[in-house]
Amino acid sequence: MGRKILFITTDQQRYDTLGCNGGTVARTPVADKLASEGIRYERAVPQSVVCMPSRSTIITGQAPSTHGVWMNGVPLPADAPSVAQVLKDAGYKTALIGKPHFEPFLDPFAAFAENRFAGGEPVNGHRGFDHFVAATHGAAGPLAYSRFILTEHPEFAGGFYPVLDGTLEVNAMGGGETGMPQLWNNPIPKEYYHTDWCADQAISWIDSLNDDDDFFLWLSFPDPHHPQDVPNSELGRINWRDLDLPAAYPSDQATREAILDRKPKHWRMWYDGELVSNYEAPAAWVPSTLTADQIREFTAYNAIACELIDEAIGRVLSALAASGIEDDVDIIFSTDHGDLGGDFGLAFKGPYHVDGLMRLPLIWKPAKNAQVAPSVVAAPVGLVDLAPTFCQIAGIPAPAWMEGKALPVNQSDAEARKFERVMTEWDSELFGVAMHLRTITRDNWVLTAYLPGTTSDGTDGELYNLIDDPNQFVNLWSDPSAAAMKSDLLDDLWANQPPQVKPLRPLVAPV
Template sequence: MSSTPGGGRDRKNVIVFFTDQQRWDTAGAHGNPLDLTPNFDRMAAEGVHVRNSFTCQPVCAPSRASLQTGRYPAQLGCFRNNIPLPEDAPTVADRFAAAGYDTGYIGKWHLGDTGTAGPVRPEQRGGYRDWLAANLLEFTSDAYETTLYDGEGRAHELPGYRADALTDAAVDYIAREREAPFFLFLSFLEPHHQNERDDYPAPEGYGERYAGAWAPGDLAALGGSSAEHLGGYLGMVKRLDECLGRVLAAVREHGLADDTIVLFTSDHGCHFKTRNAEYKRSCHDASIRVPTALLGPGLDTGRPLERLVSHIDLPPTLLDAAGLGAPEDMDGRSLLPLVRGAADDRPDDVLVQISEAELGRALRTPRWKYGVVAPGADAWNTPAADRYVDAYLYDLEDDPHELHNLIADPSAAESAEEAVGPLRKRLLQRLAETGEHPVIDPAR
């Protein structure tokens, strides 16, 4: 076998392009008018656009744990931030490595020891062999100051804007001569806020370009911190799409386009302090719906996938698309049969777990958003509850921006209960599938 980028042509390389806190409606493929994402839009048009894609837990570490394992966060044990990924949990990197792949991780990890911002112990790297990352990139970097740590724990100062620096490292990784195929997980911090000053630092000139240019319906109505931050946030999204273009160009330039699968997705969205005191951790689409697309051999259909898809479905899909098969011990199911036009026997809904801000569960269907919370629960230390109470009901056909909670409207009580009955039953079924068997009481 020749020593070429990507290694053997009989097995497919896999790249995950992973953003942090990116709403689905930042993408032109979802109707955004600002031309922020031409590369994502082209990828979605040529490949498989997962039009209704949802995180199963809208906060960093749980979502990341799910994407590494294909399991629900509460069942895995990573139901909130500051809980490390269990060292014995099988990951996608483990499975690719077992099949002879080179495995690489670049960027933000957020699944290591509590209180550790920089280096991650080898035992906590999820099975990745090539390593250039920080556990909490938001605390080891700023917009133009990026520090990552290699496999020996040595610090590396990367030049330029942070997203560009990670992309430079990814392009270098793609270009390496190797005998084996590779699995690369490229994890950005953008468009997440810079924690210590609660700011969205776009590249120079980008935030000003988009300030006041556009606002989605929920933010136009509710405001939150969007007037101050939305321009910078959208500028970060624009730069991320330029980085995506560079990664896809590197794949083409090295002759790997016919041998490489690319997944674009994000860990969760951003509601700009409209639903609680910060940016996520709620059942609303602003928190849970993300842009997702797949491109590569077997995925170049140009047909969108309309059914609702959870993050737990993405790891088995990648393994399946690479020819390794979808593991039965993952909670999700491969999307490949649906991509190929097979009949779908799955109900068209997704389960979402909520922690930290409140202990809750939610069911998202094409029309409805139904959510429950555990009254008085310690949402930081409790992964699940024995009892929940109805808390949210939105009719997404009439109220796509989730501005009218029917559960909280006494005048809608009768019609709300008529809708809630079947949704409550279905949510209980989904919870039972994960091993949870609570009761759900009607709201008072």
């Protein structure tokens, strides 16, 4: 019997939403305890800041350029490498419960397996999973959670926020008390909400196993990704009026806009409603209309979603304890990418490689029998490092196609094994707008170089000192005092780029 793996992800969760990371709004005692007993990573960076490429990185252990899912709407081929398959081949029982999103959701032709399983198609080890029960952000669509709501509790199906509008664009309709887009009051009881449903499914699956089964369970909560439509019953947890504004949101408009003006021009163009570069935020929404109260209300709803997840994880951990196997289980908690969350007067996500989207919660509590001491790792690590970590936990060599390396267990280990840099990519070409970014995080600096695209001739970029400028207000790209660092980081960036799969795989859906 080896070490079992409980891999928990959320969707679009900011680093600062956990108490252990300094968050002060959401109460997350379960994650905080995991961190205090395990390893907390202070600079975990995604390889993409949108779902499909990032999730494909997690499962393949490869950069987006390598696995080829270069933007949302590009499916990961069904035969792509999968760490779940590696573990299954090693004898692990494998399950994915919750949001997969390796394949597009908008799929009227039922072309993608993820969208067919709830209809009765056998899973047959898809991507290496024995058990595959999918959910996303509401009751629409063909996934198992949607079917649960539509068949068991249809009276609540209409209570979710309509993620897409009548033109199938991401909905800009506002809700709550402030009219914040993608925020809504949902009458669904907590026990039927997808967070608790995913935890229930996970507990059922764990209960179905034998004590000596090795398992890999990827429990993938759809929240706190927008829409912010947590159950109404939970809204009393946090009064949005009591909240401070994010540190990266200067409340003075002129100050905010001056910060944006020091960044490449697509920042300000989006803010002013002059450019929508991608599908991931409401197309009809103009960020400059975002009010301080809308940010507060968003923050409150988002924090409640994080609290519900934390409590749901607590229930799953209790089930592990009840079954007597908790000491044999490695628990890893992370997310696929962050959320702008009001920073700079922006929300949701897009081609903006700053901490709101790029600094992720990551906690690894090794199984007690591994005897790993608690620690904090400041060195940069990537989601690309998760797959080899799972292999190491299972005691099997990481396949050569994995591009990361097993996560360090402490800072000394990180230094010894040269966790020095992490790469992040953005590519999108949608409705005539092309954006291409390449980013390196190293030595407490973040540098983003822009490749030629709709708003860039390929000469602009961003450079931030994360120590002196934790909010990334001051773009040093053209600052002579940072020229040497810029040059060094650029050399490093281009020297370590994975070759990109060409031709780019076709975009077959918006998301």
